[in-house]
Amino acid sequence: MKKSKDEFLKELELTGFSEVVTVTREGSTGLGDHHHPFEAKALISESYGPQGVVYLVGRKG
DSSP states (O other), rough: OOOHHHHHHHHHHHHHEEEEEEEESSOOOOOOOOOOOEEEEEOOOSSSSTOOEEEEEEEEE
């Protein structure tokens, strides 16, 4: 089941992810292995096509 933006934002709020940011990535790339100095929850796939992507991320910690 696909989650709506509003459902995702509510889930972030209920689970303590108080910082929400919008991220923009160029096309035909992927995130690969990476680390964060905080817990992150995103509404996106880890790879995307030539058009790029804009997505929401909740940060905690």
